[in-house]
Amino acid sequence: MKPSLPKGTRDFSPAEMQRRNLITSVIAGVYHKFGFEQIETPAMENLTTLTGKYGEEGDQLLFRILNSRLNESKNKSGIADAFQVMLDKGTNSELLTERALRYDLTVPFARYVVMHQNDITFPFKRYQIQPVWRADRPQKGRYREFVQCDADIIGSNSLLNEAELVTIIDEVFQLLGIPVSILVNNRKILEGIAEISGVPENIIDITIALDKLDKIGIDKVIEELKSKGLSDAAVEKIKPILTFKGSATEKIAFLKSLLAGSATGLTGIAELEKVMALAGSPSVEPDITLARGLNYYTGAIFEVKAKNVQIGSIAGGGRYDNLTGIFGMEDVSGVGISFGIDRIYDVMEELQLFAIEHLQGHSSRLLFVNFGEEEQSYCLPLLKQVRSAGIAAELFPDAVKMKKQLAYANAKHIPFVALAGSDEMNSNKITLKNMRNGEQDIIEITALLPWLQGKLYNNE
């Protein structure tokens, strides 16, 4: 039998893990520096926790787990009975499945907060880096199992939180070396636009149409607005937004005059200005066509695009109210962000941002060649000494042909190889070979560790 992987899932090789760990450790490091604490939740949640939280489409994309009592039962008619019930109901019943794999980290986090509310001191700043699962149609860059890296602050309305999250985004991408635009909007600005157009109930249609401006152009956007039932007068009100060109400051001044008649709209602009001022990052750009997760976000909306790379957003987030309301804990406002590891990885590959040590496996710095029993005994104390200094090292386990052992060192990108034959053993020496340039040094065994440290840390 030829083994295979389920569609949309992946193995990660040592070299890939090296690069993925780089990305997650940068993100976790920045989260930590900003006072966020890590939690983890189980992969499985009760179906009642997950269903109804992601819309009807989301419910269809949950990976449901078959009840284990169906497995356990060895009674054929017992299983058949369960199926008969399902057949009668014509639906997935509780007999079949009561649990599913988590779809994101946000709903499990809300559940966590409600269940542990008596142990949590608010505001609660948590981060979480774990895989999620979606039964989506797999395609390039979209997987059925992928890692999310979320940070949320809940239990505080302060705009300082939005500013902190923008600063985190800024710092993460600076550390990774990815030039980005951090697009910021506010749901209240979108509400203001819908309000001054005289059709507040059409906020979603308007937002969807505005969002397409870059792709389909002004005329098509106007056409779409009209097809959604907006009057010519309403469209006239929106038109200046479509044609406006200017700097961030000019854009805000323009919005202030446009939305002068909408208290909500003006609040949205004031919030946007405050967040931008507090964050003080040149990468931040107001973008009033940004509508990501509109049904969900109630204040700030963030989205991050890598510059000069054709790929979707690589991070995003926003302010939400009442996240925990679905579990009966009311009036807890929060704001959060999420980084997409897979796309960040692709961007870094495309921009060639991985340093040489991240393109290789995370392996030993020194390999002792194995020539047989006696030579092994000569090398083992040296190996121990090198490892005691915290340097990853190994002795080839079998006394096979040297060519094979050197090929192993090359494949694992091990930079130095140590050889000890009878000449070296008779004179308490060891030969060291630099695998990059082929240079060989014969040194006293007492000099091995300083020699290696010099090469590895001082590039001697």
Place this chain on the structure above:
Amino acid sequence: MKPSLPKGTRDFSPAEMQRRNLITSVIAGVYHKFGFEQIETPAMENLTTLTGKYGEEGDQLLFRILNSRLNESKNKSGIADAFQVMLDKGTNSELLTERALRYDLTVPFARYVVMHQNDITFPFKRYQIQPVWRADRPQKGRYREFVQCDADIIGSNSLLNEAELVTIIDEVFQLLGIPVSILVNNRKILEGIAEISGVPENIIDITIALDKLDKIGIDKVIEELKSKGLSDAAVEKIKPILTFKGSATEKIAFLKSLLAGSATGLTGIAELEKVMALAGSPSVEPDITLARGLNYYTGAIFEVKAKNVQIGSIAGGGRYDNLTGIFGMEDVSGVGISFGIDRIYDVMEELQLFAIEHLQGHSSRLLFVNFGEEEQSYCLPLLKQVRSAGIAAELFPDAVKMKKQLAYANAKHIPFVALAGSDEMNSNKITLKNMRNGEQDIIEITALLPWLQGKLYNNE
């Protein structure tokens, strides 16, 4: 609705994550130092990869995933059709489930090796730290989702590998501060015992009975051997093993004479001696009643017990042949170990081995109290400065009562709090409060960073 967790699963709080991360990072660090490289595999595997690999009982304990096309179908009669087929077959058919969550890391590793054999240079030394799922009956210390930390070397028969793994076990538990016995046995010794008893086919019955010696005593073991059909003569041959007392060296000498008539048994003893000599650890003890995973292991068998703690084994492993044979890749021998994070965690709690910083959440070292807009603006550049030095710090986001802000610092175990009111602002100073002893210092803002570094790193 009151949210809950599926039976046998757990949330991990910041303080628990701190401790769990300590354990996994020690293990990963040692694996790395010994030249092992990390891989990851997906949570889901095809059922065909997993079934038949863990015995009939294991198959029952797989968490199977419902095919998503059952979810996708909105056609009631479509779903009913699928159920009708299952009803007719009276079994879980492929229509219902084709995937399951991994049950361990070993079978996915075998699949990985077979699928990626052309990209791997052997011997392949990999480690893997990921959760596994088993539909076991949950009980104290046994969970349905738990993390395994495996390392394996495959493609080498050398006993150096066994010795390296024993050394890894030794070093991990030294670093964690847990006193352990590393019990070592060899399947060939068990085969030798069965052989000299004249009933080689009874190896499993003999081993199971020997394994119970500590619990049930000599008489009951003999009774059990007889009940399994062993003759009095066979039992007489085994009896000396049950009564033998002596040091490791004496035990080996005794075994050599006992098994003098079994070539296999003598090979097993020679292997055991060699592994013990190469590892050279005083924690290693030969234990001929050790039979862990007998159906699976072909050479060395390891098991680790914490001293002075009543708990099962906290790590284990052994040599296996032909791991990848199940996927059509023959003659690949390997040896591996696995650490049990949950039990190691429990042992460390019981022995009070977690240092104070691991008993607390992994949080900020400094909290700036928030007194309002102006004070915020005064503190923000200082916050930025502290973070730039790599120190985790935060500003309370809301200008609420100071008592609440100090309670937050206490709950998060933040050791220092910075306060700036009008007095401090007028004199470019800041007040620093030590949350452990209540001491307060008023210092120049330019002295903040060195002051904090002195307190945190030099215990000034």
